[in-house]
Structure formats: C-alpha cells, structure tokens
Amino acid sequence: MISVIDLRVGYGAEPLFKPLNAQWNAGEIVGIAAPNGFGKTTLLHVLGGDSEPKLSGSVKIDGCEDPDDPKFRRNVAYVSGGGALLTPNASVHENLAMAKELWGSTADLEALEQDCGIESFSGKRVADLSQGMRQQASLAAGFATGASTLLLDEPTNALDPNNVERFSALLRRHCDQGGCVVLSSHLLDNLAAICTQILVFRDGMPACVALEASGPTPKELYWKAYGEKGGTEPL
C-alpha cells in the first residue's frame, strides 16, 4: 500500500533523518513514535504527497508515485490533529458529505456517524465544536473518503478514553477490511494497543519494528531510541 524508497525529508539541505525505506501493506497500522519537533508531521505530509519538504526519494501509494495523480490522492487521506481537514463554516455532516462526494466513496454516512459517536452533533458547524469533537469529526471525514491509506497526525490526543477505544476499534476494522494506517502519537500505550509496527529513529536512523507479544513494547522502543540511557543494543 505504501512503498517508501530512500526518502529524505527536510526544510533545508540537511535531512531530518537518514533515508527511510519501508513497505507497509494492507492490514498494517504503523505508529511513528518520536519526540516533539522531530518531524513526525512533516513525514506524514510527505507520505501524503506534499513535495516541498521532500529532499529526495519516492513515496508510492498503491503503486502510484505522482501526488497530482487522482489515483494517488483517491487512495490516501491525511487527517491532521487540528481539524484542518474540515471546512469550519460547514456542519460535520456537510463535511462528511463533501468528503464522500469528492472521493466518490460509497460510505454510509449515517452508519459512519453512529460508529464514530458524532451523530448527536453532526448538524453543528465545525467552528462551534470543542477540540475533541472536532478531532472525532476529522477522523470520521477521513473514513468518509473511503481512502485505503489513512495518515493520522496524533489522532487520539484530544479524545476521551471512550473515544480512544472507539477509534482504535474503527482503525482495526479499517485495516481488517484491507486498509493501511500510519499514525503518529505520544500515547505509547495506545500505540501498543493498536499498532502492528512502530517506526522510531535512533541517531536519525529510521527503524521499523514489528510489535510482537514477545518483543519490546513501544515504550521500551521509545526509550531505547531517544532516552539518555538508550544504549547501543539493537532495537
């Protein structure tokens, strides 16, 4: 679903991290764990086709590399943490309907609103919503696109525990149905609960580690990669 080859990302000549190579397939939920300011959001932008901070390398979504190609865009949706996906002066339902129409998806909006727990405020303008409600609506809009690959920037930060559970289940369901999710988060326990892989960067070197019952947890990986006593043993 996402194929990343020798990807270097940065705003100047200096890349934020060493070249990233990865292949994330359907059914996978990849969590990016990194400190503040490391470049998680920038990396998600580039995975979503933004060309400006990309220095070299390529990103393919379902085999398509050109971010201007409708095939690329149809298969990916980037949901930012601040609700930027949504039109603030439209209602939540109108936003979902726009997402469905623009992507040409077959999403059942009423069912989606119920699944996402937003049916009680789907008629409200996005601008009038709380941060948490806006985040719920953004995630729902991401699902409404019908895109197989979802790029989520700190999706659960503003959510209450009930909604964290709810959306974790929805992400798992999305992957069970053939989708792929790449998300960034500081909530390492949440990453442990839903992710199949964790991407960390030790000394700028990217490492994608599969989460297995017998293997290290995201918390352990995080401290190994970024902690002062991280050591030098393999991740």
Place this chain on the structure above:
Amino acid sequence: MSKLIGLLCNRGLRHPLFCIYVVLLAAVVAWPYVSSAPTSLDVMVGNYLINLESTRDTARNITRSEIPNSAEIAALLEDQADAIEQMDGADDGDLVSLMARWEEDNRELAALGFAYDDIPAYRQAMSQTVLVLNELEDPQLFGSCPEEPALYYFCEVMGSMPWMCWCVSVVVALVALKPLLGRGGLIEQAPLRQWKKLLSLFAALLSLSLGAILVAWMPVTIAAALRNGWGDLAYPIVNVVDTAEREMVIGTTLSSCFLANLALLLLVTALLCGCAVGLLYFLGDNSKILIALLLIITLPLLQGFVGLPAAVARWSPFTYFDTSIFAGVPTYQGFELLRPDGATWETGSAVVGFLGSALLVSTLTAAKLKPRYRL
C-alpha cells in the same frame, strides 16, 4: 470537475458574507430607481428655455449685420426660438419633434458657416438621436430612471456600473470560498489534478460573481417591468464610439453591455484568481493574498488619478473597467452618459480576452510545472 464546481458554488452561496453582499449590491443597483432626483428631461428643456432670449437677440443682431446669408441665418434662429417657446409643457412626441426642428435648424446654420466651435461628439450624438427618434411613430423620452422600462434601466445601469462592483464581487466570492481552501483541507487533498482544481475554482468564482450581480438585478428589474413594462428592444439609440456616431437599438446595446461586462468579469476573476491562487500555491502565505487583492484594486485607481498616455491606456485592461466607453448606454437622460473618447469594443475585447487568458494559462502552467496537491 463539475462536482467540485458545484460543491464550491454551493458552499459560497451559503456563506453569510456572500448573502449580505448580494443584498447590498441589490440596494446599490436599485438606488437610482428609488431615489427621487429631478428629471433630467426638465433640466434639458430648461437649458433650451434659458437660451430663448439670447437666440432672439442673436437673430435681431444678425439681421442688422452685414455677414453673408444674414437673412437666412436670422430666419433659422427665429425658427429655433419659436421651437424652444413651444417646448415648455409639450408631450414626448411634440417635444421630440420640436427638438428635431431645432437640431435641423442648427445643422443648416452650421452649413451656412454659423457655428461657434467644433461640435463635440456628445452633441453630435444628441442631435442624431433626436433626429432618429423623430422618425418614430410614437417617440418617448425618459427623463429619470423611474420612468424607464426594465430593459432600458438594466441597459443603462449595466453600462455605467462602477468597476468596483465587479472587483468586489470576485473578492467576496473568494472570501466565501476561502474556508474550503485551507492547507490539508478536503479540496486540497481531493483526488483531482491540480489544474482541474484551479479551473474549478476559477469557474466557481466566475459563477458566484456573475450570479451575485444578476441576482442583485432581479428585484429592481422586476419592479421596473411591473411599473413601466419591459420596453421595446428595437428602440433606437445613437452612441458615439471611438468618435464615430453609431446608430444602435436597445437590444444591441443591452447585449453589448452584457458581453462587455462579462468579459470584464472574466478578466477581473482571472486577475484575482491568478494572484490569489498563485500566491497561495507558491508562497503559502495568506497575508500576501490580501496585499495582491489590494494592489489589484488600487491599480485602476492609480491609472485614474495619474493618467496614462492614450497609446498606453488603450492597452491597459483597467481602461475597460468603464464598459460604457465601448459598449454604449441608452442616452435618453440628458445625454450625459455618452463617452466620446476611449477605445472600441473590438480592441477592448482583444485586450480583456488576451490578458485574462494569459493570466489563467500562466497560473495553470505554473501549477503543472510545480506539481503539489496544495491549492
């Protein structure tokens, strides 16, 4: 692409600012109709009457002078004075006939060498209009906007509409669409080629701006139609275009005004859309858009104040912001709106079409050369 255009138009129409703007514009368009200004027809007849005594004096002085053809000139001046005397209180048909008599006398006077100065173009048009109207079975003169049938009113205000209305319409439409165009938004990420998104935005801006203007016209047009009827499309007008008299009818003037204004709107939309989208696209800084919009609105004002040499002004798009110059307007209200200077409709459409297309094509090419999915 049609989905996106529909969606953009739909969102634009729902924006409160856009709705308020349409209501305000409707009020601006209706203002000449509802305001109770003195009729320019009274002013015009008054101007003839003021000259009554001086015309008779001139006739008496000419009789006593030894200039060639003095008797004929004096007779013509006396006839003009008689015509003026009968104008007070005459109905439309008689008034046109008396004015035509005065004009014919005036032409004969000019032929006899009795002319004060070069006759200005507007005077030529007025004279010719009166003669053309006098040939009609039932000529009518409209002294004020509330007297005019709907089409004449539409034609007149359309032809003399301030260019600011066209600019502001596009800016308001752009502001109404702005919430949809943010970075990381649905439109930015939508699965459409970048050039299609830009073209859709252009089409939506054009539709919203033109729609706002046409909808704003509706109340006053319907009111005028109910009060005075629609008016005869074949009713004649004489306009002076590029210093040449051109006999037209309401129907052709109306279509000419409409096309001229549509071309103007295309240009303004292309200018604003090109700048706004280009700046958003390349710089990603929203404050630059405001600067660009202000510049675009300031430039024609600068041209108006500073002035440009005629040869340059002919090729400046802002010259054509006053479409009455080449589209013409009805001239029944004191003949004040005639514009003897300026350029032709053909030059205007060439300039507007060329610059509008160039801007649009350059924006689309830039989008193609630097593919990003950002709007």
